[in-house]
Amino acid sequence: MEELGEIVGEFLMESHENLDQLDRDLVSLEQDPGSRDLISRIFRTIHTIKGTSGFLAFSRLETLTHAGESLLSRLRDGVQPVTAETITALLAMLDGVRALLATIEESGAEGDVDVDGIIATVNRQMTDPGSTPPAAAPAAEAAPAAEAAEAPATEDKPAKTPVGVPTAFEDDDNGERPPPEPIDEQRKPIGEQLVESGAASKSDVASALQQQIEGDERKLGTILLDEGKTAPAAVSDAVQSQAPKRSVADSAIRVDVDLLDGLMNLVGELVLARNQLVRGVAEMGDQAMVRSAQRLNLITSELQEGIMKTRMQPIDHIWSKLPRVVRDLSKALDKQINLVMEGKETELDRTLLEAVKDPLTHLVRNAVDHGIEDVSTRIASGKGPEGTLTLRAFHEGGHVTVEVADDGAGLNVERIAKKAVENGLAKPEQIATMDRREIMSMVFQPGFSTAAKVTNVSGRGVGMDVVKTNIERVGGAVGVDSVPGKGTTWRLTIPLTLAIIQALTIDCADQRYVVPQASVLELVFIDGNSTKIEYASGAPVYRLRGRLLPLVRLDRTLGLPVGGDQGVYIVVLQADGRSFGLVVDRVLNTEEVVVKALNSRFKDVGLYAGATILGHGKVGLILDVASLARRSNLATSSERDSSISARDSRGPSDNAERLLVTAVGERRVAIPLDTVTRLEEFPIAKIEHAGSREVVQYRGQILPLVRLSYLLGAMPEETGETVSVVVYSEGERSVALVVDKIVDIVEDAMTARRNVDDDGLVGTAVIQQRVTELLDVRRAIVAADPNFYTDLQEDEMLVEA
Amino acid sequence: MATRQFATFEVAGQLFGVEVHTVQEVLSYNEYTMVPLAPSAVGGLFNLRGQVIAAVDLRVQLGLPRQSLDGPVMNVILRGDEEPVSLLVDKIGEVVDLDEATFEPPPDTLNGPTRELVVGTFKLEGRLMLALNVAQAVDTYRTPAVS
Numbered sequence: 025m026e027e028l029g030e031i032v033g034e035f036l037m038e039s040h041e042n043l044d045q046l047d048r049d050l051v052s053l054e055q056d057p058g059s060r061d062l063i064s065r066i067f068r069t070i071h072t073i074k075g076t077s078g079f080l081a082f083s084r085l086e087t088l089t090h091a092g093e094s095l096l097s098r099l100r101d102g103v104q105p106v107t108a109e110t111i112t113a114l115l116a117m118l119d120g121v122r123a124l125l126a127t128i129e130e131s132g133a134e135g136d137v138d139v140d141g142i143i144a145t146v147n148r149q150m151t152d153p154g155s156t157p158p159a160a161a162p163a164a165e166a167a168p169a170a171e172a173a174e175a176p177a178t179e180d181k182p183a184k185t186p187v188g189v190p191t192a193f194e195d196d197d198n199g200e201r202p203p204p205e206p207i208d209e210q211r212k213p214i215g216e217q218l219v220e221s222g223a224a225s226k227s228d229v230a231s232a233l234q235q236q237i238e239g240d241e242r243k244l245g246t247i248l249l250d251e252g253k254t255a256p257a258a259v260s261d262a263v264q265s266q267a268p269k270r271s272v273a274d275s276a277i278r279v280d281v282d283l284l285d286g287l288m289n290l291v292g293e294l295v296l297a298r299n300q301l302v303r304g305v306a307e308m309g310d311q312a313m314v315r316s317a318q319r320l321n322l323i324t325s326e327l328q329e330g331i332m333k334t335r336m337q338p339i340d341h342i343w344s345k346l347p348r349v350v351r352d353l354s355k356a357l358d359k360q361i362n363l364v365m366e367g368k369e370t371e372l373d374r375t376l377l378e379a380v381k382d383p384l385t386h387l388v389r390n391a392v393d394h395g396i397e398d399v400s401t402r403i404a405s406g407k408g409p410e411g412t413l414t415l416r417a418f419h420e421g422g423h424v425t426v427e428v429a430d431d432g433a434g435l436n437v438e439r440i441a442k443k444a445v446e447n448g449l450a451k452p453e454q455i456a457t458m459d460r461r462e463i464m465s466m467v468f469q470p471g472f473s474t475a476a477k478v479t480n481v482s483g484r485g486v487g488m489d490v491v492k493t494n495i496e497r498v499g500g501a502v503g504v505d506s507v508p509g510k511g512t513t514w515r516l517t518i519p520l521t522l523a524i525i526q527a528l529t530i531d532c533a534d535q536r537y538v539v540p541q542a543s544v545l546e547l548v549f550i551d552g553n554s555t556k557i558e559y560a561s562g563a564p565v566y567r568l569r570g571r572l573l574p575l576v577r578l579d580r581t582l583g584l585p586v587g588g589d590q591g592v593y594i595v596v597l598q599a600d601g602r603s604f605g606l607v608v609d610r611v612l613n614t615e616e617v618v619v620k621a622l623n624s625r626f627k628d629v630g631l632y633a634g635a636t637i638l639g640h641g642k643v644g645l646i647l648d649v650a651s652l653a654r655r656s657n658l659a660t661s662s663e664r665d666s667s668i669s670a671r672d673s674r675g676p677s678d679n680a681e682r683l684l685v686t687a688v689g690e691r692r693v694a695i696p697l698d699t700v701t702r703l704e705e706f707p708i709a710k711i712e713h714a715g716s717r718e719v720v721q722y723r724g725q726i727l728p729l730v731r732l733s734y735l736l737g738a739m740p741e742e743t744g745e746t747v748s749v750v751v752y753s754e755g756e757r758s759v760a761l762v763v764d765k766i767v768d769i770v771e772d773a774m775t776a777r778r779n780v781d782d783d784g785l786v787g788t789a790v791i792q793q794r795v796t797e798l799l800d801v802r803r804a805i806v807a808a809d810p811n812f813y814t815d816l817q818e819d820e821m822l823v824e825a
Numbered sequence: 826m827a828t829r830q831f832a833t834f835e836v837a838g839q840l841f842g843v844e845v846h847t848v849q850e851v852l853s854y855n856e857y858t859m860v861p862l863a864p865s866a867v868g869g870l871f872n873l874r875g876q877v878i879a880a881v882d883l884r885v886q887l888g889l890p891r892q893s894l895d896g897p898v899m900n901v902i903l904r905g906d907e908e909p910v911s912l913l914v915d916k917i918g919e920v921v922d923l924d925e926a927t928f929e930p931p932p933d934t935l936n937g938p939t940r941e942l943v944v945g946t947f948k949l950e951g952r953l954m955l956a957l958n959v960a961q962a963v964d965t966y967r968t969p970a971v972s
Contacts, residue, residue: 288875289874289875289876290874291875535858535859535861536858582861582862583861583862584861620876620877622877623877623879623907623908623910625863625864625867625879625965625966626860626863626867626879628966629860629862629863631861631862632860635858635870635877636877637872637875637877641856641872642856642858642871642872643858643870643871643872643877644858645858645860645870
């Protein structure tokens with residue numbers, strides 16, 4: 025139970041809220057039996073509780089909600105009408121759920137709450153809709169108002185609802201509700217507790233009590249302590265256990281997002297006021313005031329950061345429970361599934377995260393249930409026995425994309441089309457005009473399910489439409505793509521309204537812009553002498569490590585006054601798999617910025633991924649690197665490249681791997697570029713020693729160095745005053761690989777490779793007519809920092825626990 | 826007779842008005858971020874308590890030269906369909922109660938860009954107020970983008 029603590033806690037908190045809503049909804053449904061919206065809502069909520077209880081292994085809860093769900097699905101499909109009796113039965117089911125939840129909250133298990141009676145009542149409604157639950161009939165006939173009054177009354181019951189709920193329920197209208205349980209042992213007098221725990225003798229407690237009666241105003245524990253009759257620890261234990269236990273619902277509070285929005289706006293104003301004050305105070309020159317202003321400055325920044333953080337959470341927060349879902353589900357279905365997660369650290373606004381949670385769980389369960397085939401089918405179709413389910417999250421074009429991809433059988437387009445016609449979602453002649461993608465997206469329609477039989481996992485036609493409604497409600501979009509036999513990818517695109525990104529702020533023609541750090545490869549300063557911009561028939565280029573880098577002048581692209589070629593910076597950017605240099609006047613710093621979506625009136629401009637409020641309170645535009653590249657005709661030339669390489673029958677260019685070629689002694693060593701975080705030069709003088717290792721101080725961290733020449737047994741070249749390093753980071757940790765020289769970045773089309781057994785290498789390849797060794801990056805990193813991966817794994821374990 | 830409340834403001838000496846319920850607030854602001862390549866009627870963006878607001882230059886919408894954004898400029902911030910949008914104006918006037926009886930369609934002699942933005946004329950004491958069509962006034966795609 026321990027490892028499940030957090031999940032169960034959240035489940036309880038959520039279910040408590042849901043139950044209250046359900047009470048209200050059921051009562052409204054009785055008054056408005058035709059409301060399909062209400063039925064759907066109730067159904068989904070019950071479905072969610074059922075689903076969660078299923079994977080938390082609360083089988084009674086699952087059976088109970090399953091019964092309720094079955095009845096509700098009959099109501100939804102119009103098989104039987106909504107009557108007072110059905111509502112009564114459903115309310116009884118809710119009370120049963122409540123009792124079970126209370127027991128779970130208390131003991132962590134379902135205990136011996138009897139649900140069979142309720143299930144029988146619910147089932148009776150399905151087999152014999154006319155039947156009246158005994159004793160409940162008068163209540164049902166007594167008008168909905170009585171029901172409405174009843175619902176809150178049930179909430180007032182102590183959390184420890186006595187077991188045997190059906191009885192309690194049926195007795196409700198007779199006023200014979202069992203008496204509330206006596207205040208339990210938690211509130212036992214302190215003396216009694218001390219005696220029980222053996223910390224004090226009965227006679228001592230009796231005499232202390234007598235003293236109190238005789239007018240001693242000290243507390244009982246104090247008297248016993250003063251007289252040395254008991255130990256202080258025992259008293260404090262007893263006092264603590266006397267305090268009422270905090271229930272799950274008390275230990276965390278939910279704050280309205282509107283409130284947070286309000287706070288955020290206020291902080292925004294505070295920042296502006298602070299800026300004015302700081303400026304004003306600086307002019308006055310009063311030292312005491314300057315100090316106060318600086319303090320205010322700091323506090324404001326921290327407050328701003330804090331409020332922002334209250335809303336941002338890594339997607340891992342909702343992902344962390346999925347391994348368990350996948351594990352349990354695949355066990356139950358006798359499948360082998362390997363869950364891969366990429367981009368755990370992608371941060372999302374809390375509201376968005378909440379909105380993504382249920383859809384994501386649905387998609388994952390669906391992929392496990394329907395997407396990935398069982399072991400024998402997989403082997404029969406020539407795949408490995410183990411299926412792979414990949415969760416991916418990343419920022420893309422002003423959105424966060426979350427993908428759920430499986431390598432299963434793929435969607436059966438014909439079956440979807442057939443089913444859609446059967447369910448009346450589309451006419452046969454409509455299907456004829458639809459393309460594959462359009463047909464596939466019909467699975468998001470309400471009431472659609474291709475599963476032949478109803479299972480506990482999925483297949484009732486909820487799920488996919490929940491996915492769609494939830495995502496669309498936050499302004500996102502859903503999509504599905506599938507290749508028969510290869511697998512299915514579900515894609516959720518979520519707006520970035522409040523996402524925070526690392527960004528580089530730059531100046532260009534006296535205007536400030538923001539470039540997402542994720543696209544920035546490196547920065548180059550152009551002094552006009554040793555580094556300069558050249559022109560190839562009018563097109564600006566820069567020689568970056570021997571290769572020509574196409575340049576884009578930001579000022580010209582934006583139609584601003586065009587500046588000179590000296591004293592400017594080149595921001596080397598990557599977009600659409602191609603790099604180019606953006607010429608800007610000044611590079612300021614990197615900072616975290618909150619991305620705000622730009623109004624639709626700027627969509628046609630296309631150059632901006634959004635806007636942000638910069639430190640001084642002014643709005644800054646976030647550049648869309650991909651469209652900058654497109655606008656400068658870079659993308660078209662990249663398309664040309666890929667078509668050439670396709671003609672070369674080397675396959676599509678995305679199979680090519682970009683490699684960083686370095687010189688290590690006489691040898692050439694290539695490192696996959698996607699594992700490289702940054703290239704740096706460190707002065708030799710900055711290298712320090714920690715034990716037998718070399719380290720440098722870097723961005724406030726201690727960065728371990730490993731010399732590839734030692735690792736690979738090469739003779740190092742003569743050392744100059746600086747060393748070139750390749751920085752590799754994962755999470756908080758970084759290591760630096762020291763090479764003699766950075767030679768080039770090349771695209772390797774995976775040809776002429778040979779595997780070698782040499783330590784530290786994964787193979788060799790011929791690159792630019794030279795034999796180049798491919799570095800085993802993982803091994804090199806472990807050589808630099810043996811704990812690099814172990815610590816990471818431990819960190820991940822902590823998150824999941 | 827029914828009356829309507831209008832918030833009034835001046836652009837190039839002409840009095841305009843929008844119905845009060847469409848206005849969120851009025852404020853003067855002096856730090857705008859220009860948006861290169863945006864439609865010319867977009868004056869810029871500014872930070873309204875953490876929200877990024879687009880300011881539409883009413884002068885441009887009326888076929889006049891751009892408003893200079895070097896100093897403080899008055900903003901009439903309108904509740905948009907999705908988010909607030911601001912109109913840059915020269916001067917803020919009063920809020921007036923106007924009788925429907927004083928309303929007339931725009932005069933036939935009024936033409937050009939202004940005609941498209943105006944739904945009618947209210948005859949005030951001593952001067953005329955043109956009632957703006959809010960949707961048209963904030964539609965920045967009416968005018969061609971700056972090349």
